[in-house]
Amino acid sequence: MNDVARLAGVSRGTVSNYINGQNVRTASAAKIETAIKQLHYVPNASAKALKTNRSEYVVLIIPQVNTPFFANLSYAIQMALNQVGYKMILCNSNSEPKEELEYIEMAKAQKVAGIITMSYSEISDLIPADIPLVAIEKKVSDHFPLIVADNYAGGQLAAKQLIDSGAKNLLFASLAPVVNVSAQRQQGFIDYCITHQMSYTRCLAHNEQTILAEFKAFIQQHLHADQFEFDGIFADADEFAGDMWHLLLQQGIRIPQDVQIIGFDAAQVYPRQPIALASIRQPITQMAKLAVQYLTQRLPKNGESRRKYQPTIVPISFSAGLTTR
Amino acid sequence: MNDVARLAGVSRGTVSNYINGQNVRTASAAKIETAIKQLHYVPNASAKALKTNRSEYVVLIIPQVNTPFFANLSYAIQMALNQVGYKMILCNSNSEPKEELEYIEMAKAQKVAGIITMSYSEISDLIPADIPLVAIEKKVSDHFPLIVADNYAGGQLAAKQLIDSGAKNLLFASLAPVVNVSAQRQQGFIDYCITHQMSYTRCLAHNEQTILAEFKAFIQQHLHADQFEFDGIFADADEFAGDMWHLLLQQGIRIPQDVQIIGFDAAQVYPRQPIALASIRQPITQMAKLAVQYLTQRLPKNGESRRKYQPTIVPISFSAGLTTR
Structure with a gap:
């Protein structure tokens, strides 16, 4: 900074003011700008943060x-x-x-x-x-x-989409305890089902480490003559929806012909293309x-x-x- | 810092030295530590960075x-x-x-x-x-x-896995130009094919925006009586491998019975579980x-x-x- 001040012919304080975005005379500003360029001077951000008392x-x-x-x-x-x-x-x-x-x-x-x-x-x-x-x-x-x-509306929309495209036996899949935004998604889903007189069941895993095993056990309990009891699943996260998709495919269930699945988030895995899963999109x-x-x-x-x-x-x-x- | 110095009964310079990790007398250090706790003093990182001349x-x-x-x-x-x-x-x-x-x-x-x-x-x-x-x-x-x-070894390993599990007509799928690590993956794959006297073909998309359309056109050109000409695909990125998977499924091709696919990276989409795609894992x-x-x-x-x-x-x-x- 001293070098810049010397070359520009102004005081160190003026250079400091200039760098910290305070007003300096136009003539001085031009001289400082030229000196900064000539010397390839890069202002130290730590010094700047100290002056302005907050960082970037x-x-x-x-x-x-x-x-x-x-x-x-x-x-x-x-x-x-x-x-x-x-x-x-x-x-x-x-x-x-x-x-x-x-x-x-x-x-x-x-x-x-x-x-x-x-x-x-x-x-x-x-x-x-x-x-x-x-x-x-x-x-x-x-x-x-x-x-x-709007997580509540997301749960409603998932139920509406499944019902509108023909699902009769709905399932809500998630991880217990269902709290925070998950609770709102669940409530929207349940309220829509009740209003439209549709039955629904919940499949909740209880341990994050064993979600796949718990979902698989649930599916096997509700398989009768190679038919799954439910034909519309709303999972309150894309991850759980993807789990259900793979597990049902492994049982020979056709998706979406036999069972439809909707997740939540619709976050793309790669920037180039939408996810393959139907989902409720968060903006x-x-x-x-x-x-x-x-x-x-x-x-x-x-x-x-x-x-x-x-x-x-x-x-x-x-x-x-x-x-x- | 002045408050800390006053409460500890030491000079401001001693507090500064202590904060910047320099040696101060044990008795002073203890007093400063107590004062810092009592005052809930948080050292300003910008000031620290300025002193030590580099940030964290x-x-x-x-x-x-x-x-x-x-x-x-x-x-x-x-x-x-x-x-x-x-x-x-x-x-x-x-x-x-x-x-x-x-x-x-x-x-x-x-x-x-x-x-x-x-x-x-x-x-x-x-x-x-x-x-x-x-x-x-x-x-x-x-x-x-x-x-x-070891991208070259990754290409070799992909070819080896496909051949060892029965693939006879190999395909390399990527985006042109094949440069940098992709070139090494490709070279490892090709060298392994040549050494083991296996034929291989390349399917290269030329525009990032139209990869899906280009891959789809390639698949349709090489479909004969619902059979795909190739039975082993190495894509040098999981993304391309996933594209091939979906496109072939849409044509009624069974994966992995009719066509096997191996990607590159094996990066998990969710921390909890491995990706469904077979892939070459980068550590x-x-x-x-x-x-x-x-x-x-x-x-x-x-x-x-x-x-x-x-x-x-x-x-x-x-x-x-x-x-x-």
């Missing part, structure tokens, strides 16, 4: 990036942040409250510009209300914006853009943000695939 | 996180970095040289601790040899470590750990790192699935 980093806390939903969400959030000049620190919490808290502490220590979190731990007490934070799917507290898909890119927009809107309001937020509910839609008729 | 961030540059391979790689790298106290800035380049260069410039400006890159642009000229960088899959220059799977977690290990080993050697590196080639293996017999 945004922390994204998610359970695990290595699933299609979180991979697509992370991609969309980084792209949206990039457009407004922020960098994204990716934090996988593995759904461990301890890890989530460590990331929150880190974010505070780094004086990051903000946090976007999809966290299922009870962290609300640990976040000062003046730290810019946007929650996705799970509320942190009333003091932070929340963006969530991932829209949710990412909203999160970044809320975060940047909140930035100027630090310290005066005791206001309360209502959840922003974004609409879902049906994504057709090979598993419905 | 590592930049990861990949094409797009939203594919199973990159999602798993990003996850494994962040976990490995976390263990040694580094944070990961995730950068999706979309395979655009311009975006890659912007991320490199950003990394320099932020004085990050290092860069891990899987970049296919010509960026070697733009990186000073003393910036800690580790390349994955594609060499940046001789001055940076490179970690790459993603091992590659991630090696990258972080090389990066941290390189850190003390800044400025004296004009040494040249030989590539580190990690072994591949076969991952069985539903698409081979």
